[in-house]
Structure formats: C-alpha cells, structure tokens
Amino acid sequence: xxxxxxxxxxxxxxxxxxxxxxxxxxxxxxxxxxxxxxxxxxxxxxxxxxxxxxxxxxxxxxxxxxxxxxxxxxxxxxxxxxxxxxxxxxxxxxxxxxxxxxxxxxxxxxxxxxxxxxxxxxxxxxxxxxxxxxxxxxxxxxxxxxxxxxxxxxxxxxxxxxxxxxxxxxxxxxxxxxxxxxxxxxxxxxxxxxxxxxxxxxxxxxxxxxxxxxxxxxxxxxxxxxxxxxxxxxxxxxxxxxxxxxxxxxxxxxxxxxxxxxxxxxxxxxxxxxxxxxxxxxxxxxxxxxxxxxxxxxxxxxxxxxxxx
Numbered sequence: 001x002x003x004x005x006x007x008x009x010x011x012x013x014x015x016x017x018x019x020x021x022x023x024x025x026x027x028x029x030x031x032x033x034x035x036x037x038x039x040x041x042x043x044x045x046x047x048x049x050x051x052x053x054x055x056x057x058x059x060x061x062x063x064x065x066x067x068x069x070x071x072x073x074x075x076x077x078x079x080x081x082x083x084x085x086x087x088x089x090x091x092x093x094x095x096x097x098x099x100x101x102x103x104x105x106x107x108x109x110x111x112x113x114x115x116x117x118x119x120x121x122x123x124x125x126x127x128x129x130x131x132x133x134x135x136x137x138x139x140x141x142x143x144x145x146x147x148x149x150x151x152x153x154x155x156x157x158x159x160x161x162x163x164x165x166x167x168x169x170x171x172x173x174x175x176x177x178x179x180x181x182x183x184x185x186x187x188x189x190x191x192x193x194x195x196x197x198x199x200x201x202x203x204x205x206x207x208x209x210x211x212x213x214x215x216x217x218x219x220x221x222x223x224x225x226x227x228x229x230x231x232x233x234x235x236x237x238x239x240x241x242x243x244x245x246x247x248x249x250x251x252x253x254x255x256x257x258x259x260x261x262x263x264x265x266x267x268x269x270x271x272x273x274x275x276x277x278x279x280x281x282x283x284x285x286x287x288x289x290x291x292x293x294x295x296x297x298x299x300x301x302x303x304x305x306x307x308x309x
Contacts, residue, residue, distance in 0.1 A: 012071040019137040021065040022158025025050065025057050027139055032071060034129055035083065038117060044072055063158075084122050088112065089131040092124065097151075098293055102160045104128070104138070105282075107295035108152040110274050114143045124152065141165065142236065147254075150279025150295045167286035171233045173241055174220070174297060176276035176305075177250035178263045181227035186217045188244045192237045203257065204239040206247055213237045215244045223308040226253060226267070230280075241277065252277055271304045 020028060029041050029050065048056045049072035052063060063069065091109065098105040108114070108124060115123040122130075129138055141153040141164045150173070155161035191210035196203050214234035221228040227250070231241045242258045245251060251259040253267045254275040264272075278301060284291040297305075 008075050009073050011073055014069045014071060016063045016065055016067040016069065017136065018065045018159070019157040020063065022162050023063055023137065023139060024059065025052065025061045025063055025069075026059040028063055028069070029071070030126075031129060031138070033074060033076075034126065035076070036074060040074065044074070084127055084130045088122075088127045092127050093131055097295060098291075102156055102289070103141070103164070103291075104154045104156065105293050106152050106154075107298075108144055108149055108279070109298065110147045110149045110300075113146040114140055114152065125154070128154065142169075144279060145239075145275075145277075147274045148277045148279065149298050149301075151282040151293050152279070153282065153284075153293075163286055164284065167284050169236075169285075170281075170283040171236070171279065172281045173231045173233070174228065174276075174278045174280045175231055175241060175245065176223075176226055176228050176253045176272075176301075177245050178226060178253055178260050179250050180222060180225075181217075181219050181229060181250060183217065183248070184219060186248075188215045188217065188248060189213070190244060190247055192240060192243060194238045202238065204237070204243045206243065211235075211237055213240050213244065215241055217245070217248075223305070225263075226308065228305070242275075271307055273300070276301060276304075 026041055026045065030038070033041065042059060044050050045057060045059050050057060051070040052061065052067050092106060095106045095109060096104060097107050113120050113123040115125045125138065125140055129135070132138065135156060137157050139155050139161050141155050141161060144150065144152055153164065155164055190206045190213060191208060192204050192213045193207035193210035194202070194204050196205045212235060216232040216234065218230045219227060220230055233240060239258070242252055242255055246258040251263070252275055253259065254264055254272050256264065278297055279295065280297070281294040
C-alpha cells in the first residue's frame with residue numbers, strides 16, 4: 001500500500017552539461033535525489049531503470065557532456081529535504097576557507113563523515129549540496145575520516161574533478177602520538193593492505209603484498225608522554241598515517257582502532273575526546289593553477305595542547 005504522504009515523480013530525460021561531465025552516474029543521481037536512500041539509487045541502476053543514451057549502466061559508469069540520461073519515477077516523502085539539520089548547514093558554510101568557480105575548500109570539523117552510508121543519514125557532501133542547491137555539480141576530491149578535521153577539497157565540475165585527481169597534492173597533517181619521538185626527520189616506507197578486515201570492518205595492516213605507502217614524520221614539539229608530529233603524505237592510502245605511526249611504536253592518541261587503549265584512556269582523562277589528527281595544510285599543483293590552503297588547529301585540540309603544556 002502506498003504512503004498517502006508520498007509524492008511520485010515523473011520520468012525525466014536530462015542532458016548532461018559540461019559541469020556534470022566526468023561524474024559517476026551514482027553520484028549524479030544522488031545529486032538529483034538528495035534525500036533518496038543510497039540503496040534506492042543503486043537499486044534503480046541495477047534494475048536498468050536508469051539509462052544513459054538508452055543503454056544500461058553500472059554505478060561507476062562516468063557520464064559525458066551531451067549524454068541523455070533517463071531518470072525513472074520515484075516516490076518521495078514531503079519534507080524529507082529538511083532532515084539535514086540547519087545546524088550543520090550553517091556550521092559548514094562558516095567553515096569554508098576558499099571558494100572560486102573551480103573548487104570549494106572547507107576546514108572540516110570533527111564528528112561528521114564526508115558522505116552518508118553505514119547508518120549515517122548524511123555527511124559533508126550531502127550537507128553542502130543541501131546548503132548550496134544552486135551548484136549544479138559538487139563532488140569530493142578526496143576524503144577524511146569522520147573524526148579527522150582539516151582541509152577538505154570539493155570540485156565544482158567534472159573536468160575540475162578529473163584535473164584535481166591527476167594533480168600533485170602536498171598534504172600535511174598534525175598528529176599527537178604516544179611517547180617521546182626520538183626519530184627526528186623520519187621516512188616510513190611500509191606497504192599497506194587496505195582490504196584487510198577484522199570483525200567485518202576495515203583494519204589496514206602492513207603487508208609485503210600491500211600497496212606502496214610513504215609517510216614522512218617530523219617532530220614539532222614534545223610533551224609529557226606525548227609528541228606532536230607533522231606527517232607529510234607521499235601516497236594517500238586508507239588510514240596511512242595511523243598505521244605507519246603505530247608500526248613505529250608511536251600510535252596516535254585517541255585512535256581507537258590502531259592506538260594504545262591504556263594511553264587513550266589516560267589522555268581522555270586530560271581532555272582528549274577524539275583522535276588527534278588534523279589536515280593542517282594542502283598545496284595543489286594543477287597548471288595553470290597553484291593553490292595553497294591551511295586550516296588552523298581546532299579549538300578542542302588547541303585547548304588540549306595548552307593543558308598539556
């Protein structure tokens with residue numbers, strides 16, 4: 001029986017414009033139906049309800065300018081667009097640190113994922129799309145973990161997204177690790193198996209059969225039983241900094257997956273309520289454009305460091 005409060009849309013045929021070109025079809029549909037469950041998006045693709053130039057597609061199929069997309073009818077619940085709290089819309093708009101006609105950069109706060117999924121009804125991308133409905137295209141260029149803060153880049157067109165994904169990016173993070181760092185300037189090369197699972201969840205491990213990974217650590221400041229490091233990424237593997245630091249005997253404080261539980265407990269009593277990992281700066285070499293962004297350490301981590309001092 002249909003829900004009397006639902007409305008059903010009509011079949012639509014949409015022509016892809018240059019800003020949307022290069023996007024995956026699943027991401028395109030999520031932008032078209034901002035409040036529709038992700039499972040329904042993938043169901044309509046799998047069943048062939050969505051067609052590109054009259055042909056069936058897969059979720060990872062990329063669309064091009066001039067393509068004609070058949071968008072099937074769907075049932076929508078009125079008011080669903082209001083499910084994203086105004087608090088998050090207002091907060092993220094205040095966290096924008098740069099915007100032009102090519103990209104948007106925010107100082108991502110901790111406590112929100114970059115996209116919905118795994119029980120999360122919304123993330124950064126869904127909030128910003130709802131807060132900025134006039135943007136025809138908005139897509140994540142890279143990702144940060146839910147409890148990681150700092151520089152996060154989003155592209156405003158498919159072409160810019162592809163250009164940014166090919167560009168050289170210099171990513172630097174601040175992280176607080178357990179113990180007295182005595183390695184000075186240190187490069188960690190250790191291959192990472194990012195497909196490893198424990199209890200059904202991703203748990204990255206060092207493995208000779210893994211993917212190449214390179215992190216450079218430098219000491220910033222020593223504290224009682226802790227050290228503040230700068231980590232520079234030369235590769236961008238999942239959980240790379242966390243796993244590389246732990247492999248050296250210096251796990252990140254507040255890291256519940258790869259960290260030291262006793263140390264986490266001790267530092268939580270001192271005021272550290274999340275993983276201490278912050279994407280502090282990002283430089284992008286994308287001729288003819290060069291970008292440099294920085295995000296100050298958030299208040300909660302600053303306050304914690306001042307307490308340690």
